[in-house]
Amino acid sequence: MVSIVLIGTGNIATHLYDTFLLHKAINVVQVVGRSEKSLSFFAKKTETCLIDETIKTAAIYVIAVSDDAINSVSKKLQNKKGLVVHTSGSVPLSSLTYNKNSGVFYPLQTFTKGKKIDFKNIPICIEALQKDDFLLIEKLAKIISNKVYTISTEERQHLHVAAVFVNNFTNYMFTLGNEICEEHKVPFDILKPLINETVEKIADLTPKNAQTGPAKRNDFDTMQRHIEQLRSKEKKKIYKLLSESILEKYGKEL
Amino acid sequence: MVSIVLIGTGNIATHLYDTFLLHKAINVVQVVGRSEKSLSFFAKKTETCLIDETIKTAAIYVIAVSDDAINSVSKKLQNKKGLVVHTSGSVPLSSLTYNKNSGVFYPLQTFTKGKKIDFKNIPICIEALQKDDFLLIEKLAKIISNKVYTISTEERQHLHVAAVFVNNFTNYMFTLGNEICEEHKVPFDILKPLINETVEKIADLTPKNAQTGPAKRNDFDTMQRHIEQLRSKEKKKIYKLLSESILEKYGKEL
Numbered sequence: 001m002v003s004i005v006l007i008g009t010g011n012i013a014t015h016l017y018d019t020f021l022l023h024k025a026i027n028v029v030q031v032v033g034r035s036e037k038s039l040s041f042f043a044k045k046t047e048t049c050l051i052d053e054t055i056k057t058a059a060i061y062v063i064a065v066s067d068d069a070i071n072s073v074s075k076k077l078q079n080k081k082g083l084v085v086h087t088s089g090s091v092p093l094s095s096l097t098y099n100k101n102s103g104v105f106y107p108l109q110t111f112t113k114g115k116k117i118d119f120k121n122i123p124i125c126i127e128a129l130q131k132d133d134f135l136l137i138e139k140l141a142k143i144i145s146n147k148v149y150t151i152s153t154e155e156r157q158h159l160h161v162a163a164v165f166v167n168n169f170t171n172y173m174f175t176l177g178n179e180i181c182e183e184h185k186v187p188f189d190i191l192k193p194l195i196n197e198t199v200e201k202i203a204d205l206t207p208k209n210a211q212t213g214p215a216k217r218n219d220f221d222t223m224q225r226h227i228e229q230l231r232s233k234e235k236k237k238i239y240k241l242l243s244e245s246i247l248e249k250y251g252k253e254l
Numbered sequence: 255m256v257s258i259v260l261i262g263t264g265n266i267a268t269h270l271y272d273t274f275l276l277h278k279a280i281n282v283v284q285v286v287g288r289s290e291k292s293l294s295f296f297a298k299k300t301e302t303c304l305i306d307e308t309i310k311t312a313a314i315y316v317i318a319v320s321d322d323a324i325n326s327v328s329k330k331l332q333n334k335k336g337l338v339v340h341t342s343g344s345v346p347l348s349s350l351t352y353n354k355n356s357g358v359f360y361p362l363q364t365f366t367k368g369k370k371i372d373f374k375n376i377p378i379c380i381e382a383l384q385k386d387d388f389l390l391i392e393k394l395a396k397i398i399s400n401k402v403y404t405i406s407t408e409e410r411q412h413l414h415v416a417a418v419f420v421n422n423f424t425n426y427m428f429t430l431g432n433e434i435c436e437e438h439k440v441p442f443d444i445l446k447p448l449i450n451e452t453v454e455k456i457a458d459l460t461p462k463n464a465q466t467g468p469a470k471r472n473d474f475d476t477m478q479r480h481i482e483q484l485r486s487k488e489k490k491k492i493y494k495l496l497s498e499s500i501l502e503k504y505g506k507e508l
Contacts, residue, residue, distance in 0.1 A: 166431035
């Protein structure tokens with residue numbers, strides 16, 4: 001049994017909490033937040049307290065707050081003997097300055113409020129300086145996920161940038177595609193099978209080998225027509241920059 | 255029964271051919287290509303001929319060649335009485351200048367050589383000027399797909415640009431993410447569950463509502479650090495432009 005105090009009440013905290021509750025080997029002894037209101041969801045099933053009240057004792061303190069608040073939470077926990085971990089993709093392990101036993105427990109996924117997600121397939125990137133701390137984090141990670149990776153702070157920070165490209169920017173491409181559909185009154189749903197196949201393709205091929213489209217095949221007439229067709233300057237600029245970058249990658253220049 | 259002559263031997267022609275052969279209601283009477291070599295795959299099961307030889311008679315002539323060759327194939331078919339359709343996303347219906355009965359039969363999907371794909375879920379965008387032509391194209395489309403849409407040339411051209419964003423540019427985001435992983439020796443596979451969830455999210459949410467990440471939440475510190483971390487000028491430039499565009503969309507500016 002691993003006892004946990006969870007600090008944070010946002011999106012990641014909520015998803016972690018729901019998952020921890022599914023496992024008998026995990027005991028969430030307390031959830032800590034900044035306001036009674038933010039704690040009300042957790043208070044139904046678990047003891048809660050405000051950040052300046054008495055935090056209970058646990059084997060692991062899981063900090064799931066915004067990046068810029070991690071260090072101050074670390075300070076609040078300075079007298080605790082347990083292991084303190086944060087859950088951020090971009091904050092160094094070393095930012096847990098106030099805790100002798102510290103580590104990182106980073107679930108690499110995009111979480112949507114209200115949409116349950118199965119943690120079994122979510123990669124958990126873990127890191128610790130001391131062996132005992134590492135083993136304890138690993139124990140917790142393996143209870144909830146089948147995909148546990150040992151990842152250093154530096155590697156994690158690069159993964160986080162890569163995640164911005166494959167998740168945030170990809171979703172933004174969907175937004176731009178959706179806007180084009182709305183402008184011209186064609187249903188965005190027509191593009192959904194194409195979007196699914198775009199992802200299915202990279203199960204077998206590297207993304208570099210999966211590339212298709214006018215820029216890849218140096219079809220300048222089509223690119224020119226597309227740029228003329230686009231209504232906003234912003235979309236024209238993005239279309240040009242990404243096409244030029246693809247052209248360059250595959251050996252040609254505009 | 256719909257009789258078909260298929261003109262073209264490339265990726266789309268091959269996928270259409272494989273699909274046509276699955277349906278008893280479709281009879282592929284001939285495949286037409288530019289060389290014996292390109293026709294060898296089709297010649298195992300179907301009569302073939304070179305483009306300047308005698309093309310057989312059929313109800314529908316399906317042109318599946320590169321965009322810039324469509325008009326010249328249209329000319330080769332000028333004495334045919336059947337319906338001539340092309341399969342391109344960006345070429346106007348009016349470019350089939352030599353054919354009295356003409357139309358468009360555009361399967362909106364990305365096709366990978368050697369990867370079989372179920373056409374039942376592929377949207378087929380169809381268009382014709384004359385009612386009888388339209389009904390015949392619709393008949394063919396409905397044999398192979400459950401998703402048949404009536405789409406004008408103009409709508410189709412906008413869909414094609416939108417497809418570049420959601421497919422070509424999305425795949426390119428995967429390429430850039432993959433490169434970052436390779437540069438820093440972390441496995442790209444860690445990002446696959448995130449990529450899958452990125453797509454699953456937009457089944458329920460609009461892409462605009464599904465947006466997350468540092469640009470969306472105005473996290474300038476993280477964006478600054480990410481740009482510094484990126485090794486290539488090209489990736490820095492793309493990161494900046496897309497982040498600025500997201501910031502602007504959600505009401506802030508850098």
